[in-house]
Amino acid sequence: MVVIPAHVLKEAEIDNEASILPVSGGDSNQSFQIRGEHNRYFLKWREDPPPRLFQKEARQLSMLGNAVGVNVPEIARYGDHYLLLSWIEGNAASWTEEKLGEMIADLHREKGEYFGFDEDNFIGTLPQYNAMTDRWIEFYGNYRLLPQMEEADKRGRLPKERGKKAHQLVEKLHKWLSEPAYPALLHGDLWAGNWLVGPDGSPYVIDPAVSYGDPAFDRAMMALFGGYSARTMGSYDAKVKRDEREEDILPLYQLYFLFAHLNMFGEMYGSSVDRILRRYVG
Known part of the structure; x- marks a missing residue:
């Protein structure tokens, strides 16, 4: 079982009462759904990331999101060891x-x-x-x-x-x-x-x-x-x-x-x- 360090939860401003559920999310990082009282988030966390890994990812997501017509998750917070994004709940339509x-x-x-x-x-x-x-x-x-x-x-x-x-x-x-x-x-x-x-x-x-x-x-x-x-x-x-x-x-x-x-x-x-x-x- 992977435990997110307390300092990461504190830095990401994740409430102590929030539920933390592991989800599948690639080969590079540990991924979790954070369920708070009013909001849900997607948390990517890594104990030993390369320098500025998540800072760079946040910047690139912002660049894509600034392009006309392109959707990306909302960036909530990020730090040396984590990236916190809005949770995207799928509901596929015919189009x-x-x-x-x-x-x-x-x-x-x-x-x-x-x-x-x-x-x-x-x-x-x-x-x-x-x-x-x-x-x-x-x-x-x-x-x-x-x-x-x-x-x-x-x-x-x-x-x-x-x-x-x-x-x-x-x-x-x-x-x-x-x-x-x-x-x-x-x-x-x-x-x-x-x-x-x-x-x-x-x-x-x-x-x-x-x-x-x-x-x-x-x-x-x-x-x-x-x-x-x-x-x-x-x-x-x-x-x-x-x-x-x-x-x-x-x-x-x-x-x-x-x-x-x-x-x-x-x-x-x-x-x-x-x-x-x-x-x-x-």
């Missing part, structure tokens, strides 16, 4: 999937002044390095793929042939990728578990790994693990024009997420990494 596609399209219509981000953040439990650049393809190679490849090498998960092909692919990214029309605001980790249904059927996004870049980067993760429904993607397509070479682009972006999973969870993801490398560099 929820369409609204989800529209909301992600609205997110991708938010324009930034540069590619990348102004501070490092996290993808899952791993650091995600950032810079503010003028060129997206260069950013993707240098600040997404290469750091994951270096991490894989440290963990003994980049055998010689895999490493050789991965470096060849990074050098040839310009062969397959084009510079986006503008730096779009990206969620950064849009697998199907990172959105919730709100009380009126509206979708909410959570657990961001924000940057500005190619919207296809988000769509790559959306298609990777189970994917999103045809209804969701249809409503997305009504607002955002996708590249006609999408089928060739998405695996290149999925490679980043697969490398991250390789580093977090092990060689079970190695064959997927190798399959994409073979597709592009033989």
Whole structure:
């Protein structure tokens, strides 16, 4: 049984009379529903988080929530060891999937002044390095793929042939990728578990790994693990024009997420990494 330290409960201003119920909430943190007399909250807590983990997450949620048409949980409080959010109680409606596609399209219509981000953040439990650049393809190679490849090498998960092909692919990214029309605001980790249904059927996004870049980067993760429904993607397509070479682009972006999973969870993801490398560099 996980016990939240008293100092965290005090800092988060959680009433002594509140009930605290563990809930499922990912691999990185302990998650709880806090039931008070008048309100319910979602608490993420970690005993030994990386520096400013929850502060950065709160900032990124605020950024997403400031985008027109994008819903996120309300940020109640946060500190070095916790993030306290409003509790989102789901009530799916027949139009929820369409609204989800529209909301992600609205997110991708938010324009930034540069590619990348102004501070490092996290993808899952791993650091995600950032810079503010003028060129997206260069950013993707240098600040997404290469750091994951270096991490894989440290963990003994980049055998010689895999490493050789991965470096060849990074050098040839310009062969397959084009510079986006503008730096779009990206969620950064849009697998199907990172959105919730709100009380009126509206979708909410959570657990961001924000940057500005190619919207296809988000769509790559959306298609990777189970994917999103045809209804969701249809409503997305009504607002955002996708590249006609999408089928060739998405695996290149999925490679980043697969490398991250390789580093977090092990060689079970190695064959997927190798399959994409073979597709592009033989």
